[in-house]
Amino acid sequence: xxxxxGYLNQVHGDLLAAATRERRSGVRRPSxxxxxxxxxxxxxxxxxxAGLVGALVRSGGIGGDDSGRATSGAGSxxxxxxxxxxxxxxxxxxxxxxxDDVTAGPGGGTPAPEPTSPGNDSVSVGSPSLSRVIRTAxxxxxxxxxxxxxxxxxxxxxxxxxxxxxxxxRTRERAGTLTIRVPAENFDETLRAVRGLGTVEVxxxxxxxxxxxxxxxxxxxxxxxxxxxxxxxLMDKAVSIEQTIRVQNALDETQLRIEQIQGQLRLLDDRxxxxxxxxxxxxxxxxxxxxxxxxxxxxxxxxAGFVGVIAAIVIGLGYLLPLALIGLACWFVWMRVQRRxxxx
Amino acid sequence: MREDHDDIELIVRSQDVPExxxxxxxxxxxxxxxxxxxxxxxxxxxxxxVAETFAEAFSSRRRFRDQxxxxxxxxxxxxxxxxxxxxxxxxxxxxxxxxxGMPERTVNDDDYDRIEELIDFEAVAKGIRDALSDLPEDQxxxxxxxxxxGRSYREMADAxxxxxxxxxxxxxxxxxxxxxxxxxxxxxxxxxxxxERWKRRSAT
Numbered sequence: 319x320x321x322x323x324g325y326l327n328q329v330h331g332d333l334l335a336a337a338t339r340e341r342r343s344g345v346r347r348p349s350x351x352x353x354x355x356x357x358x359x360x361x362x363x364x365x366x367x368a369g370l371v372g373a374l375v376r377s378g379g380i381g382g383d384d385s386g387r388a389t390s391g392a393g394s395x396x397x398x399x400x401x402x403x404x405x406x407x408x409x410x411x412x413x414x415x416x417x418d419d420v421t422a423g424p425g426g427g428t429p430a431p432e433p434t435s436p437g438n439d440s441v442s443v444g445s446p447s448l449s450r451v452i453r454t455a456x457x458x459x460x461x462x463x464x465x466x467x468x469x470x471x472x473x474x475x476x477x478x479x480x481x482x483x484x485x486x487x488r489t490r491e492r493a494g495t496l497t498i499r500v501p502a503e504n505f506d507e508t509l510r511a512v513r514g515l516g517t518v519e520v521x522x523x524x525x526x527x528x529x530x531x532x533x534x535x536x537x538x539x540x541x542x543x544x545x546x547x548x549x550x551x552l553m554d555k556a557v558s559i560e561q562t563i564r565v566q567n568a569l570d571e572t573q574l575r576i577e578q579i580q581g582q583l584r585l586l587d588d589r590x591x592x593x594x595x596x597x598x599x600x601x602x603x604x605x606x607x608x609x610x611x612x613x614x615x616x617x618x619x620x621x622a623g624f625v626g627v628i629a630a631i632v633i634g635l636g637y638l639l640p641l642a643l644i645g646l647a648c649w650f651v652w653m654r655v656q657r658r659x660x661x662x
Numbered sequence: 663m664r665e666d667h668d669d670i671e672l673i674v675r676s677q678d679v680p681e682x683x684x685x686x687x688x689x690x691x692x693x694x695x696x697x698x699x700x701x702x703x704x705x706x707x708x709x710x711x712v713a714e715t716f717a718e719a720f721s722s723r724r725r726f727r728d729q730x731x732x733x734x735x736x737x738x739x740x741x742x743x744x745x746x747x748x749x750x751x752x753x754x755x756x757x758x759x760x761x762x763g764m765p766e767r768t769v770n771d772d773d774y775d776r777i778e779e780l781i782d783f784e785a786v787a788k789g790i791r792d793a794l795s796d797l798p799e800d801q802x803x804x805x806x807x808x809x810x811x812g813r814s815y816r817e818m819a820d821a822x823x824x825x826x827x828x829x830x831x832x833x834x835x836x837x838x839x840x841x842x843x844x845x846x847x848x849x850x851x852x853x854x855x856x857x858e859r860w861k862r863r864s865a866t
Binding site: 328329333335336340341 | 676679680681683684687688691692695709712713716717720759762763764765767768769770772773776777
């Protein structure tokens, strides 16, 4: 270097020495700002990957899902756990198993549970005898041109052939929505049948396990009934008007509670014994029904979307974390080996 | 062969061949020393600022992207940041040199003399004189009383027949104007406009 200033010559030498050290080490020294940038990029990449994995998992693409999304096996069946007291009518005899007096379905149009005992219940393959799962499915199908009417009719036929009925039906020009209720044991069969009616655009199957809730309600029902028995006995022994009124009040309350529980049980039984399939059909070339845009609707959807993305990321992180730890360990070992090699 | 490369090529190539950065130092260190010396009027601080500027530039050269802007402008951009840090804190930053493991160097007596030659006090004095003469009458008078004669603001107010506050304002405005003029006259460094242009380009 051609300068008469010694300081600059020294700094020139120092810089060259730093350059040589860097080249010898073979490791690109990260610049002061690029390290955080790299970390940020890595963080973003991990989050995106986690989101993708999470979305894949949620859509059923990877691994098992215990939430009851699987299409087979978890159905409780129409006669799941029905007691020995018969199929219909709110028989209030105490103490006959858990499911002693549950009526099946709202009104007379639904199939009655089979009179099986809880002990030898053999409904769905692999499901525990007491399990109660509410199964729902939503499917969007595109049918060929000019075939909407025929396919819509075929969907109704498929529902009826599987012992189900149409709960709700809505049609517009060459498109429509059907809400089908079918016995839980025919859920998969019905789905198979409607799937063949066109090209599946969207399909989502959900299962909500309400066994714990069901058992809890059953226990509360039993307690309520025992209490009612006691109160009835007390009523017989009441000698004064005041005693009679007090016991009567307590009895009324207990009766009301029992009826509420029975109502909830009937509802659960209906939901579990009959699965719900929402079927959207549209002809090819007809645009999917667009939800009427509204601000509350938009907020609701964006909030749901946000929660969905976060959920997907959390699920994805759960899947990726062990892999990331292994990767980090490998990287650490590799860096150490590199550093040892670089050290003269 | 080295001389064939322009500054941008040197910076880009030094990303793979670190030693190439030395050529950049040979090319610009002395003019940068002059640039810092004329601003700090302190030989030691100027020398340290040069070392730190190149150390910082060496550390961050991988972030440099060839967008057709002057490589020297990039160097001076780093230098200016360090200079303003020096003016704020009163000390030259040494983080980049420490990071690179560069030893602390001291400026010897010979270097002091040579750096002061670079400062060219006569030129600086002339610049100041010119800048002072370019000021409006009231500001020049106020600056002369305050800086050259060392009068207090109260005395200045009496001499100028104005309030202390007005005297302060004239000194402040005069100093700002002079600083701007002196800065514009320095041909070694990229102008404010060039620096802004470089910033905008690197941001895109």
